[in-house]
Amino acid sequence: MKKTLDFINQANKWGAHNYHPIPVVIESGEGCWVYDVEGKKYLDMLSAYSAVNQGHRHPKIVNALIEQVNQIPLTSRAFHNNKMGSFLMKLCQLSGYEKALPMNTGAEAVETALKAARKWGYVKKKVEAGKAEIIACSNNFHGRTISIVSFSSEDQHQNDFGPVTPGFKVIPYGDADALEHAINENTVAFIMEPIQGEAGIIIPPEGYLKKVREITKKNNVLLIMDEIQTGFGRTGKLFAHQHEDIRPDIITLGKALGGGLYPISAILADDEVMEVFTPGDHGSTFGGNPLAAAIGMAAIDVIVEEGLAERADELGTYFIDGLKKIDSPYIKEIRGKGLMVGLEIKEEYGSARPLCEKLMNLGLLCKETHELTIRFCPSLKISKEEIDWAIENIKTVFAEDITQ
Ligand SMILES: *Cc1c(COP(=O)(O)O)cnc(C)c1O
Numbered sequence: 001m002k003k004t005l006d007f008i009n010q011a012n013k014w015g016a017h018n019y020h021p022i023p024v025v026i027e028s029g030e031g032c033w034v035y036d037v038e039g040k041k042y043l044d045m046l047s048a049y050s051a052v053n054q055g056h057r058h059p060k061i062v063n064a065l066i067e068q069v070n071q072i073p074l075t076s077r078a079f080h081n082n083k084m085g086s087f088l089m090k091l092c093q094l095s096g097y098e099k100a101l102p103m104n105t106g107a108e109a110v111e112t113a114l115k116a117a118r119k120w121g122y123v124k125k126k127v128e129a130g131k132a133e134i135i136a137c138s139n140n141f142h143g144r145t146i147s148i149v150s151f152s153s154e155d156q157h158q159n160d161f162g163p164v165t166p167g168f169k170v171i172p173y174g175d176a177d178a179l180e181h182a183i184n185e186n187t188v189a190f191i192m193e194p195i196q197g198e199a200g201i202i203i204p205p206e207g208y209l210k211k212v213r214e215i216t217k218k219n220n221v222l223l224i225m226d227e228i229q230t231g232f233g234r235t236g237k238l239f240a241h242q243h244e245d246i247r248p249d250i251i252t253l254g255k256a257l258g259g260g261l262y263p264i265s266a267i268l269a270d271d272e273v274m275e276v277f278t279p280g281d282h283g284s285t286f287g288g289n290p291l292a293a294a295i296g297m298a299a300i301d302v303i304v305e306e307g308l309a310e311r312a313d314e315l316g317t318y319f320i321d322g323l324k325k326i327d328s329p330y331i332k333e334i335r336g337k338g339l340m341v342g343l344e345i346k347e348e349y350g351s352a353r354p355l356c357e358k359l360m361n362l363g364l365l366c367k368e369t370h371e372l373t374i375r376f377c378p379s380l381k382i383s384k385e386e387i388d389w390a391i392e393n394i395k396t397v398f399a400e401d402i403t404q
Helices: 002-014 059-069 084-095 106-123 176-182 208-218 240-244 290-305 308-324 353-361 384-399
Strands: 026-030 033-036 041-044 099-103 133-137 168-171 187-192 222-226 250-253 265-269 331-337 340-345 367-369 373-376
Touching (some): 041 384, 059 290, 084 099, 084 265, 084 290, 099 290, 106 187, 208 240, 308 340, 308 384
Antiparallel strands (some): 026 033, 340 373, 367 373
């Protein structure tokens, strides 16, 4: 373990301590598996928070990267490039929206959506200057910029980072009446996750999305659906809001859009919203670069060609059923959709962290979220046999005395 400790100590010495990682140092990976610096093999059941839905180093996506690197990776938006248009066309045709706007990280996509909504509010809805309001949900996670943490309900996200950006209101998640009451003439948008990932895989009540869509439509309020974690097959549909057959006004995408290789994000909307942006309103040096476009196209192709959403649907049910059969006094609840699965332990057992470390020792990588929930989000290429293997190991850990 000397190598492992050396790498961890080095990162701790030279890096800011803004994370608390599981003590494993990964060196390489392929598909659903990764290898650490000691040569030990692990089943990756986090997939970089769903950024690796296609599996590590998918050959088609790696090839797209190599080909484009050998042509031209970066041009900036000062010039056109011959890849961005096809990438955006593919995104629009896949999702049924009229326009896409490319950025890099998820937080940037969310910022883009908020800017689009505010400007739409002033230009189209004719909200009085400076008065636009956006409603968000408690326990949301939309990223880490100052404006995004301004509507976080997590104390740690806001404390010591103020003053916060005004113009946001927070209401309980899953409560359609609360949304109806929170809307006023200045409300321009409601932003939500179809399933709250960071909050611990929280699934809203059945019918919530449909009601939210009705209420926002009736009040001329944009519905922004943050599909950064839930998108691209994770929950058993291409996008999680499709489980309730609704059409949001703006969708934010990220994570798996980069195929596990590169940060790529985007927002999708129709012209009615997207046309509010004029040159100079918004942009990014790297957004829509040819390398991102080539990788993004391959990442989308893999999801579609390999039927990864259907796979997630089928294997997710199989995984959740298997987990539910584990008989343990420590487990409070198993919940999930597709291969986005949470296992919550009872509060009296303190923290799920020691369980994640025990699973690491058995060769299974996962991570606790909000102390009590273990999030299982493997690559969508995972096989039934690998799921069986995971369940056996989870069973083993829960058969031990976890209070030790
Ligand atoms: C990860 C995530 C983000 C932020 O994405 P980054 O790429 O980390 O900036 C935003 N929204 C949701 C739902 C996410 O899961």
